[in-house]
Structure formats: structure tokens, C-alpha cells
Amino acid sequence: MTTTVPRPRPNINEDIRPFWDAVKERRFKLMRCQTCSAWYWPAAYCRFHANEPFKGNMKWEQASGRGKVFAFNVHRKAFTPAFEAPYVYALIELEEGPMFGSNVIGCRPEDVKIGMPVEVVFSDVEENLILPQFRPSSIVCERA
């Protein structure tokens, strides 16, 4: 349904712009250390060894977009008219390791369970706003 009040926009700064630029192309990127291959979210220096200036050894790389529900809640109340309750906000444990906060869509809130495999889906929630949300997936990821 259409709402008259727009959702809050992402706070995009220099650190996270490449992530949102990729989302516009419907690609899900995480930061990865080019020295030791460790994955990061949000952007960070690699904590396992010395880093190049301004984390030059870190690159945004295409990630699997797969994970499992680690924790979740069900908003029974929308705090602004920009949202419609109920909706699920969850921490997704990504296949690569990091946790990622997003919505679980594509099923009833009652059907969301911890440990449930999910995959990223790029939703056009409003004009000029694409969000990386997650939906139930039949593919069980390797590590999470």
C-alpha cells in the first residue's frame, strides 16, 4: 500500500556508499580483507594483522546473500506511519560470518524461526529506495 509518510532514508556516508551503490544494482556486497580473506560488516580495518593506510587492503566484494535468522522481533506497532505493522526485523547471520540487520519478508511473522535459512531479496519499497531484505530460502547455507 502507499503511505504518505516516506520511510527514513539510509544514512549514507563515505564508509558505506559502495554498499548502497551495489544495492542499486541489486548486488549484495560485504567488505573483505584482501590479505587474509576475512569478511566484515560494517566497514572495518582487518583486526587480524597490520593494515594498509585507510584500510587499502579492504575491498567491497560480492557476497552470497545467504544466511540464517539469528534473532528477530515482530513489530506489532509501527512507530511512524511510514511503516505498517506487523513487520519482522531480524539479525541475519550471514554465510560469511557477520551479522546483518534487516527485515524478513515473504512469510507470515508467525512462521519466522531462529535458524531459518534466508536469502537476500532486493525490494523496491518506495520510489528511489531499494532495500536488501531477506526471505525464506530452501538452500541451507554452508556455515551459519
Added chain:
Amino acid sequence: MQKSLNKKFAIVGMGLLAGRFPQHSQRSLQAEAARLAIEDSGLNPSQVNGAVDLMLAPGSGSPPMETDHFPRILGLPCKMFFSIGRGGAGGVLGTVAATKFLEMGMADYVVLSYGAKDWSRSRGPEKTGIRSIEKIGHWGKPFGDLAAVSHHTFFASRHMHEYGTKSEHFGAIAVAQREWAQLNPEAHFHGRPLTLDDYMNSPMVVEPYRLLDMCMINDGAMAFVLTTAERARDLAKPPVYVLGAGQGEAMESLWWEKANYTRLAVKTAKEVAFREADITIDDVDFAGLYDCFTGEVLFQVEDYGWCKKGEGGPFIASEGIGPNGKININTSGGLLSAYYFGELTHIAEAITQLRGEAGARQVPNARVGIASGHGGEIVSPGMCSTHATLVLGRD
């Protein structure tokens, strides 16, 4: 090991204004609480030459660019003044910082003040119902992560999943604290008792949390005067000594460390604070545990060691943390049932208990109490990563 805090500094005065004050600015409330604290100590304002502004976050609530902070309004001859903010842990951290200035002789008496206009702000024309702490970098807003309850529920979700904790366990905390509030005339919910049925029937806001799992908002201020133990001796009120303090950070481990969703960063905070104070958990007569939500209380009952990790729910429900319980937790009613001033709510109660001024809720022979703070940035996946412990005691 040489101790930095143990009984070297003391709180000698306190001012508390809790309720609804739409007619006063936040700074004025802070100034008035500071005036009351100085009056309570028996000092003359001209002797108070240090001040600390305790904020939830620098740049939020009390803009750092203001030129007329509360000590200037009050006309205090300050040689030192700074603002400190780390969510609901700034009071403990500000206290630790102030002891260093006292130790260096930069000030003789330091007044620390916290102010809030949360209730008034929620009534404003731009009413959103959202009490936002972090405006920049807050990851989840487009996804509907709009309020503290939007992500603090992850803690409860994980604890319920891993340990079988039930709504009734969280409810036992809400009920126990409301029982304490019935004994505290200054508590917002004084005169309004609560049963477990009331709790279970309260509306689900963000599942698994109901309305009665959430703390309240109000206006007001809390201030206290800190000085050296030597100067504290001959003042109007018996000194309340700083026995120990410590801080812990979830950022000790990676952002996605799973254990950080079923515990708070109590370990290091407690170790350092208890070592400074030379105490064990058995020496603690009462505790003010940061209770923005019921779940934080449950976590801390485990994390401080009153029971094992995962057993907090059954422990609280069977042993009790209320007026007739096994341990005395949040004796003022806490943030859930008394008033919300971050951990200053708990510091105020500790001072009151240790002075023996707690009336019907007085813990008999209270000698040692703790106040804990919790807070920090709210950017999922890392949320409210800090924990702070303050140990206070009397002669």
C-alpha cells in the same frame, strides 16, 4: 595492587527532580538539581569549582555548542568543566574522570548533573514517539529499527531461544520492580501496583517485549557532589564513598560475537570495580541494575554471578528480586517503575540507601551497593556495547 578509588573519594550531596517539567529547560533543570545537591552537602556554591555535564550522547539531548551550561547558569566558579556521554553509562564514567581532576587538585568539589526533557519532547508538535539517541549512522531506520525496543528485543529473542527463558520470567522482573516502587513515594508508578496477569495482558509492542517490559520517560534532573574523602568528613551528610568502578565493552570481541547477544559487557567492569572495592558478590547488599528493558536485568543477574548463565529466568521467578526476595535489585523501582535518568536513577538510589534515607524500602544495614550503566551506540549488529559498574559504600 595499588587502588585508585577505594574510599578515596565520596559523594557528599544529591539533588533529584523527577516528574514532568514542561516549563523548564533541560539546562535549568540540571542547574536546579545541582543547586539542590550543593545545598544538601552544606557547601556554599562558591566552593564548588568543578562540574561535569552527564549526557546520553555528546551532541544529543544537550547540544555541546551551548555556551551557558548549567554551572554557568548557577554561577559556579569552575576551573574545570566537561561533558561526557556514553548512553546510560556516562554517570559512572563521569565519576571516574572527576576523581582524577580531584586527585590532581584541579578542583575541590565537583558537581555532576544529568538532565532530561524526554517526556516534554514526546508531547511536542513533532511527536514521533521515538526517543532517538543516535541520529547519524543508525543502520536500521529504513528497515523499521526506529526505537531502542526495535533492537534490544534481539537480546530477549536469543536468551529465550538458547535457554528457554519465558515471558513470565521477564514479567517477574517488571512485577518485582513495581513492588519496590510501591515503597518509594518518588516513583512514577507509586500507588499503581502490578500483577503478573497485568503484565501478560499488556499489549505486545515489539515481540517478545510487551509494553511493561519497557522503561518509561520523564523530565527532570539528578545531580551529585563529589569530593575527596578528606574534604567529605565534616559536611552535612554522611559521606557515600566511591569504593570501585569499572567499564566493560562488547567491542573487546568482534561485532558479530554471538555471546554478546545473551550477556552484557559485565565481566571486565565487574572485575575491575570489585577488585578496587575489595568485595565479592556476597558483599553487595543491594544493586541498581540498568533496566531499560526487563531483559537487561535478567542478563545482569546472571552476569554478576547471582546465578549461572541461562538460569536467570527461573532464579528470579523462584528466589525473587523484590522487597521480599533473595536479593535486593532496583529498590527504587528502577527505570521501569520509578523514573528514567539513565544509570543516575541507580546512583541516586544507592546514595539514598547508604545514607539510610530510603524509608519503607530501606535495605537493613545496607553498607555496599552497586549501580550499573549500560549504553553506547545503537548500530546493529553492535548495540549498546558498554557496561559500567560503580560500587558505593558507607563507613
